[in-house]
Amino acid sequence: MTYCLYDARGYVGDLASVHGLELISDFATRVTNEPQIKKFFQEGQAPITKELIAGFKAIHSSDKNIADTIDNLVNLLVKCDTVAIISDGTGIESPDLTIHRGTHEIGGSCVELCSNSGNTRLIIDIGMPLVNADRSLFDWGAHRKSTMSELRSEKILPAVDGLYENDKPTITAVLLSHAHLDHYGFLQFVHPDIPIYMSMGTKALTEVSNTFLNTGVKLDRVKTFEMWQTFRINEFAVTPYLMDHSAPDATAFLIEADGQRIFYTGDFRGHGRKGILLDKLTKDPPSRVNYLVMEGSMLGRDEGLFPDENSVEQALYDLIVSQKGLCYVFTSSQNLDRLVSIYRATRRSGKTLVIDLYTAFVLDKLGVISHSIPQFGWEGIRVLYSYYHAQKLADLDRALLYKYKSAKIEFEEIRDNTDNMVLLAKDSRYFRNVITKLTAYSKALAVFSMWHGYLERGNLGEFLESNGIPITEIHTSGHAYIGQLQMLADALKPRWIIPIHTFYPEKFKEMFPNVIQLDDNETISLC
Numbered sequence: 001m002t003y004c005l006y007d008a009r010g011y012v013g014d015l016a017s018v019h020g021l022e023l024i025s026d027f028a029t030r031v032t033n034e035p036q037i038k039k040f041f042q043e044g045q046a047p048i049t050k051e052l053i054a055g056f057k058a059i060h061s062s063d064k065n066i067a068d069t070i071d072n073l074v075n076l077l078v079k080c081d082t083v084a085i086i087s088d089g090t091g092i093e094s095p096d097l098t099i100h101r102g103t104h105e106i107g108g109s110c111v112e113l114c115s116n117s118g119n120t121r122l123i124i125d126i127g128m129p130l131v132n133a134d135r136s137l138f139d140w141g142a143h144r145k146s147t148m149s150e151l152r153s154e155k156i157l158p159a160v161d162g163l164y165e166n167d168k169p170t171i172t173a174v175l176l177s178h179a180h181l182d183h184y185g186f187l188q189f190v191h192p193d194i195p196i197y198m199s200m201g202t203k204a205l206t207e208v209s210n211t212f213l214n215t216g217v218k219l220d221r222v223k224t225f226e227m228w229q230t231f232r233i234n235e236f237a238v239t240p241y242l243m244d245h246s247a248p249d250a251t252a253f254l255i256e257a258d259g260q261r262i263f264y265t266g267d268f269r270g271h272g273r274k275g276i277l278l279d280k281l282t283k284d285p286p287s288r289v290n291y292l293v294m295e296g297s298m299l300g301r302d303e304g305l306f307p308d309e310n311s312v313e314q315a316l317y318d319l320i321v322s323q324k325g326l327c328y329v330f331t332s333s334q335n336l337d338r339l340v341s342i343y344r345a346t347r348r349s350g351k352t353l354v355i356d357l358y359t360a361f362v363l364d365k366l367g368v369i370s371h372s373i374p375q376f377g378w379e380g381i382r383v384l385y386s387y388y389h390a391q392k393l394a395d396l397d398r399a400l401l402y403k404y405k406s407a408k409i410e411f412e413e414i415r416d417n418t419d420n421m422v423l424l425a426k427d428s429r430y431f432r433n434v435i436t437k438l439t440a441y442s443k444a445l446a447v448f449s450m451w452h453g454y455l456e457r458g459n460l461g462e463f464l465e466s467n468g469i470p471i472t473e474i475h476t477s478g479h480a481y482i483g484q485l486q487m488l489a490d491a492l493k494p495r496w497i498i499p500i501h502t503f504y505p506e507k508f509k510e511m512f513p514n515v516i517q518l519d520d521n522e523t524i525s526l527c
């Protein structure tokens, strides 16, 4: 059995085996009269005083084992707050961690932390799966009409007692890391009395999805947090960290409970427009993280041709500036980094970016997080109105239709200026119609600026080909490369690493010596 050193905030480091502990205890109490050292070994704990550390430093042994063990002890003691405790872990309070879904898959993330007292239960992320149990694609459309008990019995909703609308609520709060459906897609089923914490950007995008996708989430109980500002939820202290990801305002959480410090990364990377956030986090990491729950989406995936968002912007520019005729760019309107890259590449080439009404609304809502997000009123941005989007906005607030009108562009203006236009496009019936009509007037090319897997799933490629439109893929991943995962783990120096959000959790063990690989719904005590 290994003994460890703890302090008031939890685990500090490994100390010695039972045998090693007896050895230094016997030796130290024999050769010194320092009362703090006697207290430390006799009672298993002592306040951290200069005398304790100075007393150990004054002890010299010719036995290398004893000398090394004392050195190690001194190195740990200097890191301790107020009280140092020698323990094998028994009697130390420990919260429980359960990953309800996500130990062996990307998507459907749902993590629970329960305090030692059992009085506080937090859920972090409540995502919709991307795949079924057999790894075939998950199709929400096939389940949309199911009742909540059907969804629970079919194991589509994670098995969490006290979370859902038809339960007595015993979950204290839900925390969301970011607005991707695989992290928040089942929010609509959460009991309306349970508060939900998220960043302002995540809230803005959740509201947009409510408007356009009728997600039915009740957002009146949402509490927004400020990045790097610690807040308390009963026994838990939560510190949100802004992370670089393809969703804006994505958050990692440092959660302290019962003296344990858990860092949940959410989805992150270090090669987007906010890549500097990963550098900052690794240069000035939170101290003494006991458990790192880290995403591993890129394990088993190709890193692709474009290493970062800057190279994406450059490739887009090279293509757009040399294009005679229309340029369609297919991307997600909620990938803010990519929208900025497309806008910058378009402006540098002196052309105009045409966005749809939905994208204009997304950018407008995200204005709450930054003034440097391109907006409908900016030079070189025009807005294309579709009946469907206009109807959705009018249902929410008729004034929104007029808000964006100054930037409105008609089909004829695009048709007559095809050499100077870049159209942000979606694979929808509306856009297929627009593209088919414009094909009669201009040659065109298409850029697919999303994960390659999405292109394989539909028949967009065939549709474009039938219209004589060549397609080029320009994309960089929203997720951390293996080197970036290692960089974060090296900086945080957690006692244990727990894989999540990966199809290959076993690969973590090839990269790190201290991995706990869990199964879905398995509960461990963090101590």
Ligand SMILES: [Zn+2]
Residues within 6 Å of the ligand: 178, 180, 183, 245, 247, 267, 478
């Ligand atoms: Zn994500």
